[in-house]
Amino acid sequence: MSSLPPYASPVQRAWFYSFRVICGLIFFFLIAPIIVIIPLSFNAEDFFTFTPEMLALNPEGFSLKHYKDFFNSSDWQLAMKNSLQIAPVATIISVTLGTIAAIGLSQTHVPFRRSIMAILISPMIVPLIISATGMYFFYSNPYIPIPFYGKLEIPITLTGTYVGVVLAHAALGIPFVIITVTATLVGFDRSLTQAAASMGASPVRSFFKVQMPLILPGVISGALFAFITSFDEVVVVLFVGSANQKTLPWQMFIGLREQVSPTILAVATILVFLSVLLLATLELLRRRSERLRGMSPG
């Protein structure tokens, strides 16, 4: 029913249009909350609703003061700094280890493939609150369990440290890298590496010169997923991190729980633009890989 046939009855006609209206409303429900906060973040008052001046499009109703607050507040600046320090490092760890493991998993003979896959995907499956609980316990007092002996305690504390948060976020990002990269490797033509090998390339060389450029879109989109997972993540940071590791979502969460300040709307708007940017990048990557796949034989 993509278009209305000329012989449609009035009832069908009415349904056709009302269905479109219903769908329009649902799309409105999806998008409106995100769009609405953008103008609200330019509110000149400390209100969370449209002032009469704003509705009248009076320039006096708008201001950048919440953005100024964001850039002048040491709390928010620390949060942003932390976010920009934690997410990239966690992403690099997930992508490096994840890509290597995905290549291993795509070999023809891998013993225990299903079980290994299940373990590697598990951080995505387990609810965050459970991961956070376990990490909070374990990172504060890590140990090696030894059967019939007990615990061999490791005298370090990872909770409240930068390393702990990065470790936790890297673990959470890995399933996304594994899934996207293995999906790309499925379409990878193995005879290309064989051809490279037959012409004398070492496995390392053929990986970087032949395989890597072809699976790069998958790796990059895996990296974006891992990045956004860490950048957006709050539950684990709340448990594993301390105030020194507070990230943007942490600061937003605390702000929303205690007293909502309109600065949050400014931050939210900045993050919305970030996600638009990410979405656009992913879409470009998808198109590129589709184009490449269209060109490759078979």
Place this chain on the structure above:
Amino acid sequence: MTDDQDASKPVLAADGTPLKQSLNRALRRQKLRALALIAPLLLFILVSFVAPIGDMLFRSVENSIVMETIPRTVRAMRNWEPDGETLPPDEIYAAFYTDFVLAEENKLHTRLGSRLNYEASGMSSLFRSTGRSISKFDTTIYGTQFTEADAAYGDPAMWATWMAEKDNRKALPLTASAYEGWAEMIEDVKDADPATKKLSPIVYTALYNDFASGAVAPSMPAVDVSGFETVSLREQFGAVKADWLDPTTWTVIKTFAGPLTDGYFLNAVDMLRGPDGIEARPESQRIYLRLLWRTIVLSVTITATCIMLGYPVAWLMANLPNRSANVLMILVLLPFWTSLLVRTSAWKVLLQEQGVINDLLVWIGLVGDLDRLQLIQNATGTTIAMTHILLPFMVLPLYSVMKTIPPSYLRAAKSLGANDWTAFWRVYFPQSLPGIGAGSILVFILSIGYYITPELVGGTKGVFISNRIAYHISSSLNWGLAAALGSILLVIVLILYWVYDRLVGIDNVKLGG
């Protein structure tokens, strides 16, 4: 043809080894290489993720705190069978006295009190108040009497040499254990040499009990204790708080003395281990099953609204030409990619009493300015915000399934005389069921473990089991219960994922289309 000869000889590879062997070796090498590539990540995940989950599972049954804090009492209780009426014998009180003095010095008694308070309320204050009085217990008379009988008993240095001898320790088990605990405490807490410190009354009390039971130490002066003046520890405990003369108190300690406990799990399902076995908690303390039920009901509601809102949208996108469908897809993916906290803050701002939605409703005239709707800090708020957040997870699998249903089926049904509704209901809908199934399980799994959004918009009536887990970790510090609740939630989610895996396959999770 020499078939017979060839069959008897193995086929050889180029280097002369049998082909089978050579192939096996190559296969083994390939397997090892694959594993070597996977190993670093596997190890990383095991340490950073699997071990923490295992730790949590273990903590939900772990109970070593009782045994570590009052080891002598636990040992003495081994042969005591509580019947609910008789009090434990004096030696248990004596062992408990030793343990308690040491626990108080090590500042561990309140921790144990809080642990036992989870099982029987009142334990925490009992331990706390006893901890304040334990040092004033009148047990010094044993020390005085021993020193009077032989001055060597008042000399810490002598004690140190005695207790270094294996035979003495063997002959006087209670004394040895009390001395050892005391010496450790002196070294750790007071940072002093036990050979120079005046002995604690607990050592003399233990010594009296050892001698009273007829023990003879090889190299220590023999003392006849039959004429000693004694004090009753039972009465002194009873004087601090009458609870120590209540058999139930001791039954609780005995019940939870083991290294493992099911207490946290029982608590998580609103039960407790009473004197007569497992029973339901009193009505006023039953919260977890209700909370779990609410979590499930709200998750089902959210899943249902997601189906209702997601189905038409997915249908429209699947039936539009690709170009327009892609544009609409962006409208679905943008919320999907927007930070969770951005979306939650948007709803918090929109739904509040002075927020945009209420303003709009007042402006339209649907509600009066004075009776604005309470849309947030309750189940309504949670449902609206979570539906918005999880809707893309419903639309994406629905869309990918609907995309594979050929539109010609509907046309065929209609050409055979079905009206629009029959054609949809009998032909199209059954084929879209896998999409509904996949989307529903995904949304349900995600929703049942949600923490952030219910915490921020749920108030008290719209919070989930995860919020309670977080509460027990950061506020009430009942980690065992948090771990037990987490384990239950984990089992539910894993079962659902198993179903999802059978239905769709976990590798097929669509990441943003």
